[in-house]
Amino acid sequence: MSEISADPVSLRSEDGVARITLARAERHNAFDDVMIARLGEILEHVAAASDIRVVVLDAAGKSFCAGADLDWMRRCAGYSPAENAADARRLGRMMADLDRLEKPTVALVQGAVYGGGVGLVAACDIAVAAESARFCLSEVRLGLIPSVISPYVVGAIGARAARRYFLTAEPFDAAEAHRLGLVHEVVPDDGLQAAGERITLALLDNGPRAVVAAKRLIADVAGTRRDDALIEETARRIAELRATDEAGEGMKAFLERRAPSWRNS
Secondary structure: OEEEEEOOEEEEEEOOEEEEEEOOHHHOOOEOHHHHHHHHHHHHHHHHOOOOOEEEEEEOOOOOEEOEOHHHHHHHHOOOHHHHHHHHHHHHHHHHHHHHOOOOEEEEEOOEEEOHHHHHHHHOOEEEEEOOOEEEOOHHHHOOOOOOOHHHHHHHHHHHHHHHHHHHOOOEEHHHHHHHOOOOEEEOHHHHHHHHHHHHHHHHOOOHHHHHHHHHHHHHHOOOOOOHHHHHHHHHHHHHHHOOHHHHHHHHHHHOOOOOHHHOO
């Protein structure tokens, strides 16, 4: 087991699972520049760690992430145009690193999930919400727009739903988040961690290389024209994977009715 404690974000890794925890409970885990930088550093560490196969993103306290920290927003108001652009790029890069992380990511969310918090959820592969969770894309109330997080949120809920919630800044509950496709499952508040463990175990049951390849496949084929080039590319990918030791072990284990080696590692 290893642990990195870097307030306002902590990282704990054990048995192939990295748990990234937002740890500004007293501020409802609201974003500021320090938190964005720490998340970026931790994501870089996780990406490079060969022993980590699954990443869980959760939060301490009552809220998952209540959007932007007010003190940070006050500082931003005094930034020059160049400083403002650099600040926005750092948030954009961190969101992209989470979205593009090759390892599967699971978000466990409770309480307030506002602004950038919604972006974090949308950038994860799988999201589970507690019944208490309340979501809001509140930027327009402040004369802003959810610009940096928009690729991930629109990808999750679609343009039609975004036309409502980006423009009205109406809060919505976990059931609506599930209906929109922002979260995959809603559970009782006391069942959030158990749901995360269940999903994590399901991910660990699968071939590590295959999971990485499947995630990359989704990103590459989503919205792509179904032409001969796509047929050729998808055929190439499965043929390449079939030739790996992992696929050979998976098929052999299936035929021998035993667990594959990666489930014992």
